[in-house]
Amino acid sequence: MEDGPATVLVVDDSRTKRYLLVSWLTRAGFRTLEAETGGEALDRVGAEPIDLVVLDVRLPDINGFEICERIKAAHPVLPVIHVSAHAIDVVDRTQGLTRGADAYLAEPIEPDELVATAHAVLRYYQARKRAELTAERLARLADTTIAVHSAATFGKLLEAAATGAAEIFQSPAAVIAETFDGDCLAGVCAGPDTAGAVVPWTVDDTGVPTGATVRLDDPDAWRLVEWPAGERLAVAAARLREDRAPLYVVVPAGVNMPGMPVLRQLAQAIAAAVEAQRSYDEEHRIAVTLQRSLLPRRIPDIAGLDLAVRYEPASAQTEVGGDFYELVMLDGHLLMAIGDVAGHSLHAATVMAELRHAVRAYAVEGHQPGVILHRVNELMRTLLPHELATICVLLVHPGTGRVRMASAGHLPPLLAVDGRVEYLQHSAPLLGVRAARPADLEFVVPPGATLVLYTDGLIERRDATIDEGLAALAGRATEVDADLDAFCERLLRELAPPEIHDDVAVVALRRH
Missing domain, CATH: 3.60.40.10 (PPM-type phosphatase domain)
Structure with missing residues (x-):
C-alpha cells in the first residue's frame, strides 16, 4: 500500500450496488477487488494483500457482523467499513461498530462520503501498521543489542549484528567494521532465519563524519549478499570517535520507514558494541604481552x-x-x-x-x-x-x-x-x-x-x-x-x- 494505491475489497451480493461502490473507489484512485458472498470474502482476505474491506451487512450466506468479527480476529488492524440499505437504525450501527467495524455507512451513500471515510480509516490503519512494525523492530533491536554485547569475539559480534539486522528488517543485511588491528571485516546474512557469516571487505571511509548518518547507495558498491533486484540500499554509518573507523549497516532501502530511525539506532548500538570489543581486544593483547614477558x-x-x-x-x-x-x-x-x-x-x-x-x-x-x-x-x-x-x-x-x-x-x-x-x-x-x-x-x-x-x-x-x-x-x-x-x-x-x-x-x- 505504501508503494502504490490501497487495495479495497468490496463485498456485496447486489451486482448493481457492487458496481457503484467499485466505480466510486476506482475513480478515487483505489485498486479494487470484489466478492459476492461472505465465504468468498473470507477466502480473499486470507489469500490476498488487502488494505480495506467495504462490507455489506446483509449477505446470503453469513451475516456481515459475523464476517467482520472473523476478519478482525485474524487481522486485527485491517479496517472494515459496513454499508447497508436495510440495517440503518441506531441498534444496527451500534452492533456493527461494537463487533469490530471501523465505520458504518447507511444508504443512500454519497460517493464523496464513501471515499472520505475510506481515506480516514486507512490513515489510522497505516499509522497503526507503522507503529506495530516499529514496536516489533525495536523489540528485535533490543535482542540484537544484547547479542552483540554478549559476543565473545569480534567475528561473533559481526555475525550476531548481521543476523539481527536481517531479523529486524526481514531482508538481507551486512555489517562492516574494522578491528583494532586495522582489518576490515563484514558480517553478512542472506535473510531472516539464516545464519550469519564473516568475510573480508574494504570500505572507503573518506568524508564520513562522527555521529550517525544514513545515505542511499547502489547495490554494486556492496556486493556482499544477493540484494533485491532493482532496489537501492540504505547505508547507515556510525562513527563514535574521529580517530576510529566508522561502522556500516547495509539493508535494502525499501524496508525502511521515513527517516530510517530504527536503522540509525541499530548502527549506533552495534558501533558501541564494536568499540567495546575493540577496547577489550586491545587490552587483552596488552595483558597477554605483559604476561608472556614475565x-x-x-x-x-x-x-x-x-x-x-x-x-x-x-x-x-x-x-x-x-x-x-x-x-x-x-x-x-x-x-x-x-x-x-x-x-x-x-x-x-x-x-x-x-x-x-x-x-x-x-x-x-x-x-x-x-x-x-x-x-x-x-x-x-x-x-x-x-x-x-x-x-x-x-x-x-x-x-x-x-x-x-x-x-x-x-x-x-x-x-x-x-x-x-x-x-x-x-x-x-x-x-x-x-x-x-x-x-x-x-x-x-x-x-x-x-x-x-x-x-x-x-x-x-x-x-x-x-x-x-x-x-x-x-x-x-x-x-x-x-x-x-x-x-x-x-x-x-x-x-x-x-x-x-x-x-x-x-x-x-x-x-x-
Whole structure:
C-alpha cells in the first residue's frame, strides 16, 4: 500500500450496488477487488494483500457482523467499513461498530462520503501498521543489542549484528567494521532465519563524519549478499570517535520507514558494541604481552632431554593471570617449576613474577627443592602476607634421569612410561601457609619416559570433579606423540575448553 494505491475489497451480493461502490473507489484512485458472498470474502482476505474491506451487512450466506468479527480476529488492524440499505437504525450501527467495524455507512451513500471515510480509516490503519512494525523492530533491536554485547569475539559480534539486522528488517543485511588491528571485516546474512557469516571487505571511509548518518547507495558498491533486484540500499554509518573507523549497516532501502530511525539506532548500538570489543581486544593483547614477558623467553637445549611448553592465557577475560613455569640449567641440573598464584589481575601477575625470580635465586644458591619452597614461603609470608600460591619444583639430572621434587599444594606431575601413567603424589601445604612440609620426593625418569607438569586450567571443569579431570588427562597421556610439541598441543586441544576461563600451562620432559 505504501508503494502504490490501497487495495479495497468490496463485498456485496447486489451486482448493481457492487458496481457503484467499485466505480466510486476506482475513480478515487483505489485498486479494487470484489466478492459476492461472505465465504468468498473470507477466502480473499486470507489469500490476498488487502488494505480495506467495504462490507455489506446483509449477505446470503453469513451475516456481515459475523464476517467482520472473523476478519478482525485474524487481522486485527485491517479496517472494515459496513454499508447497508436495510440495517440503518441506531441498534444496527451500534452492533456493527461494537463487533469490530471501523465505520458504518447507511444508504443512500454519497460517493464523496464513501471515499472520505475510506481515506480516514486507512490513515489510522497505516499509522497503526507503522507503529506495530516499529514496536516489533525495536523489540528485535533490543535482542540484537544484547547479542552483540554478549559476543565473545569480534567475528561473533559481526555475525550476531548481521543476523539481527536481517531479523529486524526481514531482508538481507551486512555489517562492516574494522578491528583494532586495522582489518576490515563484514558480517553478512542472506535473510531472516539464516545464519550469519564473516568475510573480508574494504570500505572507503573518506568524508564520513562522527555521529550517525544514513545515505542511499547502489547495490554494486556492496556486493556482499544477493540484494533485491532493482532496489537501492540504505547505508547507515556510525562513527563514535574521529580517530576510529566508522561502522556500516547495509539493508535494502525499501524496508525502511521515513527517516530510517530504527536503522540509525541499530548502527549506533552495534558501533558501541564494536568499540567495546575493540577496547577489550586491545587490552587483552596488552595483558597477554605483559604476561608472556614475565615467563621464560626460551627453552634450554639439553643433551639427552626433549622439552616442550604450551601456555594459553584465559580468553574470557582481559586480566593477566598468575600461572607460571620455569626451565633453566643450573650447575648441571635442570630446574623445572610450575605454579599458580591465586587470582586474575595485574597484582597476581606481579606476585607470579616475584615468586618465579625467588625460586631462581634460591636455586642459584644451591638449595634443594624443599629448602627452596621453605624460603619462598617465608618470603611470601613476610612480604606478601595475604597471598596464596601453588608450586611444584624439580631438579633433574639429565644424564641419569634422577629427580628431586617438592610440591606446595600443586597438582601432581604425571609420569608416562610405555603406555602406563602414574601421578607422583607429594601432598604439602600451599605457599602462604605456615605448616610442616614433607621431605623431598626422589625418583628416576626412565629412558623413553615422559614427565608432564600442568596447571589446573588444563583439567578443571565447572561440570566435572577434579578426579574426573585427572582421569581424563591420564587417558590422553597413555600415548605420547613422537613430537613432544605436538603432544602438548594435543593435550590442550582435547582437554581445554574452547573458551579458556583460566590460564593453562603445560611443561613436558622426555628422556632419550
